[in-house]
Amino acid sequence: xxxxxxxxxxxxxxxxxxxxxxxxxTSPMLRCxxxxxxxxxxxxxxxxxxxxxxxxxxxxxxxxxxAWLAETFxxxxxxxxxxxxxxxxxxxxxxxxxxxxxxxxxxxTAVFSHFIAINAIVGAxxxxxxxxxxxxxxxxxxxxxxxxxxxxxxxxxxxxxxxDVR
Numbered sequence: 001x002x003x004x005x006x007x008x009x010x011x012x013x014x015x016x017x018x019x020x021x022x023x024x025x026t027s028p029m030l031r032c033x034x035x036x037x038x039x040x041x042x043x044x045x046x047x048x049x050x051x052x053x054x055x056x057x058x059x060x061x062x063x064x065x066x067a068w069l070a071e072t073f074x075x076x077x078x079x080x081x082x083x084x085x086x087x088x089x090x091x092x093x094x095x096x097x098x099x100x101x102x103x104x105x106x107x108x109t110a111v112f113s114h115f116i117a118i119n120a121i122v123g124a125x126x127x128x129x130x131x132x133x134x135x136x137x138x139x140x141x142x143x144x145x146x147x148x149x150x151x152x153x154x155x156x157x158x159x160x161x162x163x164d165v166r
Contacts, residue, residue, distance in 0.1 A: 012038045
């Protein structure tokens, strides 16, 4: 699905506060593309679509994505945390590809990505083994510095105030 009216307002508010000199990279998924759109319009620029910053792929034939996400990536307070080392080779490969894409960013860039992807990036930047290390709100801004192969957390975006990961 696309963005709701509140989602469109969040995307516009984010676009208004991002610096005007950033490159734009987005996941190919519709919600990220729609979230990036106001910023693209503000800069009169087009985002580079990068499949490696897309949402984590669900296993083939999965019937209930929400249940799988909640079990694999427990994000609710008090749910206990998962650990990247315990996940399937496919998920570890997805994470490695995502981190390679982020480490490959060579200029100041706004990357429009997803909850689990942001967690994988923040976890790598902070040295955390857990799959969920933050609960970023929709259209929040998390800042990461890329120095060579090293990721460093500058600041976390707003926390989710409720709702659900989709």
